[in-house]
Amino acid sequence: MPLDPVEEDLLRWIDSQVPSKIPPYRKCRGSWRPDFLVEEDSEGAPGSVENFRISEINARFSFNGLMYAACGQQALKEQGIADGSNGLVSATEPAKMLGGILSLFDPNLPLHLLKGDEHGIDIHMVVDLLRTRFEINPRFVLPTDLRLVSDPEDKDSYRLCCVVRESESQETERFLSLIYHNGEALEEIHQVGLELHQRELRALSPEMLRQISLRCFNDMRTILLVHDKRMLGIVRQELDSLVERNTITPAQAKTLNKGIADTLLPGSLELERFIEYCKRNPGLKNGYILKPVRSGKGEGIVFGEDLDAAEWASRLEDLRSSMLGPGTCIVQRRVNQVRYDVVLEATGEMARYPLVGTYHSIQEISRTVPHLVANDLRHASHPSHITDVSNTLRQTGILKVSLQFGDDSSHYLQQLMIGLHKHHGHGLPITHSATRGWFWDIRPNSTTFQTPSHQARSETMEEFPWHTDCSYEEAPPRYFALQVLREDRCGGGTLSVMNVGRLSSLLSTSTCTALLRPEYRITVPPEFVKCDTKRHVVGGLMATDAEGLPSMVRFREDIVTPLTAEAALALQELKNCLLGQKVASCSE
Numbered sequence: 001m002p003l004d005p006v007e008e009d010l011l012r013w014i015d016s017q018v019p020s021k022i023p024p025y026r027k028c029r030g031s032w033r034p035d036f037l038v039e040e041d042s043e044g045a046p047g048s049v050e051n052f053r054i055s056e057i058n059a060r061f062s063f064n065g066l067m068y069a070a071c072g073q074q075a076l077k078e079q080g081i082a083d084g085s086n087g088l089v090s091a092t093e094p095a096k097m098l099g100g101i102l103s104l105f106d107p108n109l110p111l112h113l114l115k116g117d118e119h120g121i122d123i124h125m126v127v128d129l130l131r132t133r134f135e136i137n138p139r140f141v142l143p144t145d146l147r148l149v150s151d152p153e154d155k156d157s158y159r160l161c162c163v164v165r166e167s168e169s170q171e172t173e174r175f176l177s178l179i180y181h182n183g184e185a186l187e188e189i190h191q192v193g194l195e196l197h198q199r200e201l202r203a204l205s206p207e208m209l210r211q212i213s214l215r216c217f218n219d220m221r222t223i224l225l226v227h228d229k230r231m232l233g234i235v236r237q238e239l240d241s242l243v244e245r246n247t248i249t250p251a252q253a254k255t256l257n258k259g260i261a262d263t264l265l266p267g268s269l270e271l272e273r274f275i276e277y278c279k280r281n282p283g284l285k286n287g288y289i290l291k292p293v294r295s296g297k298g299e300g301i302v303f304g305e306d307l308d309a310a311e312w313a314s315r316l317e318d319l320r321s322s323m324l325g326p327g328t329c330i331v332q333r334r335v336n337q338v339r340y341d342v343v344l345e346a347t348g349e350m351a352r353y354p355l356v357g358t359y360h361s362i363q364e365i366s367r368t369v370p371h372l373v374a375n376d377l378r379h380a381s382h383p384s385h386i387t388d389v390s391n392t393l394r395q396t397g398i399l400k401v402s403l404q405f406g407d408d409s410s411h412y413l414q415q416l417m418i419g420l421h422k423h424h425g426h427g428l429p430i431t432h433s434a435t436r437g438w439f440w441d442i443r444p445n446s447t448t449f450q451t452p453s454h455q456a457r458s459e460t461m462e463e464f465p466w467h468t469d470c471s472y473e474e475a476p477p478r479y480f481a482l483q484v485l486r487e488d489r490c491g492g493g494t495l496s497v498m499n500v501g502r503l504s505s506l507l508s509t510s511t512c513t514a515l516l517r518p519e520y521r522i523t524v525p526p527e528f529v530k531c532d533t534k535r536h537v538v539g540g541l542m543a544t545d546a547e548g549l550p551s552m553v554r555f556r557e558d559i560v561t562p563l564t565a566e567a568a569l570a571l572q573e574l575k576n577c578l579l580g581q582k583v584a585s586c587s588e
Contacts, residue, residue: 001230001265002323006135006202009421014220021130021214029363031104032059036357037335052357053335055261058296059227061118061195062104062218066360067125067126089232092360100362101126103215105191108371108392111138112162114212116200123195140452141189143200145518151180151405159404159533160211161186188374188404192216194223198294229293229330231261232447262333266293267322271331275401276314280345288316288456292330303334307561369497370396375404380415383423388414388422398497410439413481430470432528442482454527466498467579471554472524474537478552479544498583504542506548506577512550514570515542523559542573 003011017025034057041051058064074094076082105111111130114122130136141162149159164178164185179186192215194201201209201223213220225231240252248256264271278284290301304312309413319329337354344351370392372385377387392399403412417438420426424585429438441456457464469480504512523536541560545551557575562568577583 001228001234002503003224004202004324006206008212011221011224013210014213017214025219027363028217028219029226029361030059030222031062031100031362031374032057032222033065033358034058036358036359038338039327039335039353040338041123043297049201049253050338051189051258053259053261054232055332056229056291057226057231059222061120061123061196062193063101063120063122063126063195065122065358066097066101066124067129069358069360070094071125077274079515084425086421096372098129098427100360101129103362103476105193106371107134107136108388108468109190109373109531110187112189113138113195114141114143114192114216115195116143117197118195119503120195125194137568139187141192143204146212147181147184147186148207149179149186150213158207158209158211160189160192160215162189165233167174172548188375189215190402194218205411224578225272228293229263229291229295230265232260233265233268236260236263237268261335264326264331266319271316271319272366274331275313278316279540282312285309285312287334289332289334291332293324294329298318300329300544302329323375354525369398369400371400371403373404374412375403377407377412379416381419383419386416386419386423387554390426391421397479397499407483408485410483412481414438417481417485426479427477429481430473431530456527459582465557466496467556468554471556472522472528472537474539476552500550500553503553503577503583505579507573511570511573513544514566515553516540516544517567519563519567520571521561521563522554522556523561524588525559541571 014022015507017358019478022028034054036052036054037516040049041053059464071094073082073092074091077090077094080086082088085345086561109388113127115123127138127140130138139162145163147161147163149157149161151160159179161179161181164187166185177235179188189517192212194212194216204212207222232501236257241251243253264274285307288304290302290304295301300317307315315329316331318327319331339352340355341350342353342355343349344353372388374380374385389399389401417429422426431437434578440456442457444461448455468476519536519541520541521536524534529535539554541553542550543552543554555574560571562571
């Protein structure tokens with residue numbers, strides 16, 4: 001399945017960014033819409049008359065058909081036509097469709113939609129839905145309005161931006177922190193949906209395509225590979241290999257073979273044989289069609305019966321090469337579709353028509369950790385931003401904030417802490433030790449540099465397993481903040497987080513009960529001693545909220561000593577659990 005050299009270079013670059021900047025494809029496939037035709041099933045069980053064959057997959061536009069289907073099904077329900085009262089039910093659940101749309105992007109980040117020549121239907125319905133029901137205000141962007149701005153913090157990186165017109169810049173606080181570059185006002189793009197044709201993508205520069213690929217939620221691998229009409233032929237060719245590798249079962253291979261339209265690929269051995277068959281039997285062309293490999297909406301499809309034998313043979317000759325070009329097509333066997341009684345005219349007159357079916361496949365993005373963006377230092381003292389931080393922490397217990405400016409001195413965190421304390425009742429941060437204030441540096445060093453005579457584990461290259469910060473305090477803080485000054489580029493480690501509610505669900509009831517009791521001595525590490533007379537505390541390792549549900553854990557294995565046999569058993573179960581596969585699958 002040869003690609004355009006620019007596309008191949010882009011896909012190879014994307015692969016080089018996995019997993020540091022782009023998730024593995026299995027985790028971010030986005031949205032696509034396969035179409036299927038219904039043919040008479042001559043091989044089915046007695047009484048069976050229908051076989052469904054997928055004829056193509058539409059994946060250029062992530063919203064394509066979603067809103068149309070959701071609104072149509074909702075209308076049928078509200079009119080009592082498909083609410084189950086008369087034995088008919090909807091083919092899909094409208095709420096599930098809308099949920100799928102909302103799962104494609106992060107509602108906590110500004111949403112941009114990159115749109116060109118395609119007029120579109122569903123994308124406008126999606127924008128109206130987001131504005132009226134969710135107060136999310138997406139912004140349409142033309143390809144010509146895209147800009148790349150060098151990142152001042154990293155000479156090898158770029159900010160993806162779009163031009164903001166003077167009339168737009170007065171609209172909302174969304175544009176509080178515009179970027180001014182080369183005489184233009186720009187807004188940074190953090191996530192973007194694409195509704196561009198392949199020719200519009202090819203018109204963009206390679207670097208622009210790379211930066212879009214880092215931020216688009218309809219994944220570029222889906223747009224360039226899944227949408228390609230050759231993919232169905234590839235799947236059918238690979239069925240035996242997939243079975244041999246235990247990727248699919250023989251039964252699944254049989255289902256796919258029967259459920260995918262017969263597809264011949266340009267330059268393939270199967271196509272060579274087909275060309276010879278057509279020479280011996282010119283009428284064979286009437287049972288096949290030509291379909292452009294990158295088209296959609298039926299554009300460019302040619303039925304063999306509409307061409308004379310010479311023109312058909314000429315078109316097939318052009319497909320002897322597997323290389324991708326403007327006129328590259330696949331050859332598909334024409335599906336003999338079942339006709340159904342359908343009423344289309346206002347007169348109520350019934351006629352028989354073939355039907356095209358579709359379904360939507362959506363893989364939501366992972367949003368385990370909510371995400372906010374602070375474009376400049378002013379956000380730290382802006383009331384709406386402080387409220388967003390407080391509300392998110394209260395609701396989810398965790399939050400990621402992306403700073404779009406340099407702040408090695410942590411001024412943002414200092415101002416944010418003061419704002420949370422002043423406006424939302426958060427306590428001020430504790431001091432780390434007798435010699436350190438709110439902040440503690442986490443970086444390897446060959447000497448002690450934060451306390452006079454002790455080196456913390458966080459100042460070394462030692463492994464730091466599951467723990468909670470400040471677990472040795474009489475009253476451990478509910479939240480802690482970690483600011484990443486420099487992104488790890490050496491593969492030095494992985495930060496994992498675990499929800500306390502999920503963790504407690506993996507423990508036995510007796511263990512949770514024992515962890516609540518104050519039967520553990522927790523030693524204060526030497527580097528964090530604030531008073532010589534306070535070298536340890538006694539308490540439980542778990543706490544509950546007002547409803548009695550586990551809400552907090554304090555744990556660092558090397559400083560915890562159980563004081564009773566029950567406490568020791570509970571501690572051992574907790575440690576075993578943290579090392580188990582279930583915790584690994586539940587953590588982020």
